[in-house]
Amino acid sequence: MQQHVIGDTLFSSQQISAGVAQVARQLNQHYQGQSVVVISVVPGGILFTADLVRQLEFDLAMDYIACPHTPGDRDNQSPIVYQQTLSIANKPVLVVDDALESGSTMQRLVTYLSKYSPSSLAIATLLVKPSRVNIPCPQYYAYELANDDLLVGYGLPWQQRYRNLPFIATVLQGEV
Ligand SMILES: O=P(O)(O)OC[C@H]1O[C@H](OP(=O)(O)OP(=O)(O)O)[C@H](O)[C@@H]1O
Numbered sequence: 001m002q003q004h005v006i007g008d009t010l011f012s013s014q015q016i017s018a019g020v021a022q023v024a025r026q027l028n029q030h031y032q033g034q035s036v037v038v039i040s041v042v043p044g045g046i047l048f049t050a051d052l053v054r055q056l057e058f059d060l061a062m063d064y065i066a067c068p069h070t071p072g073d074r075d076n077q078s079p080i081v082y083q084q085t086l087s088i089a090n091k092p093v094l095v096v097d098d099a100l101e102s103g104s105t106m107q108r109l110v111t112y113l114s115k116y117s118p119s120s121l122a123i124a125t126l127l128v129k130p131s132r133v134n135i136p137c138p139q140y141y142a143y144e145l146a147n148d149d150l151l152v153g154y155g156l157p158w159q160q161r162y163r164n165l166p167f168i169a170t171v172l173q174g175e176v
């Protein structure tokens with residue numbers, strides 16, 4: 001694997017595991033006894049979703065949604081792809097993704113999914129970045145970053161590569 005773009009490790013796999021456990025604890029408290037639809041934002045959210053759901057102790061079903069865009073683009077206007085494999089009407093919905101950067105992707109997804117009349121909507125991510133927009137629903141996350149630097153690994157791509165890195169790293173200057 002050509003790794004010339006990968007800079008410092010920001011989160012090791014151990015720190016990621018600790019972050020997943022932290023988010024799972026919050027969710028297990030909040031959703032205790034409920035039956036929840038977990039919607040993964042693919043492909044970026046696949047890794048976090050897979051790790052997270054294995055630590056969730058409440059009843060859940062899983063679906064997926066996509067709205068991919070160019071990393072760093074702060075106004076994601078890509079089409080939303082949602083097959084609606086499951087009905088979410090009158091059910092609590094938890095949307096799971098790796099990171100909120102501008103927050104525009106998640107803001108659009110939440111607005112879009114709310115039209116399907118879930119009983120509640122909440123967001124879970126591993127990371128949030130400081131310049132994200134306010135999204136008016138409960139948010140669960142492990143780490144708030146100090147800046148908006150572009151990152152790779154654990155679902156986050158650089159030119160569609162490196163999503164499979166088990167750690168999260170910065171992207172070297174000049175490659176951003
Ligand atoms: O808060 P924002 O500025 O909107 O950025 C966040 C989104 O960007 C990334 O996905 P991307 O669009 O790269 O899609 P993918 O990783 O799922 O392909 C990430 O997985 C979030 O979905």
Ligand SMILES: Nc1nc2[nH]cnc2c(=O)[nH]1
Pocket residue numbers: 071072099100101102149150151152156157158
């Ligand atoms: N590749 C990549 N995608 C993102 N989406 C939101 N934040 C990021 C990031 O830091 N890197």
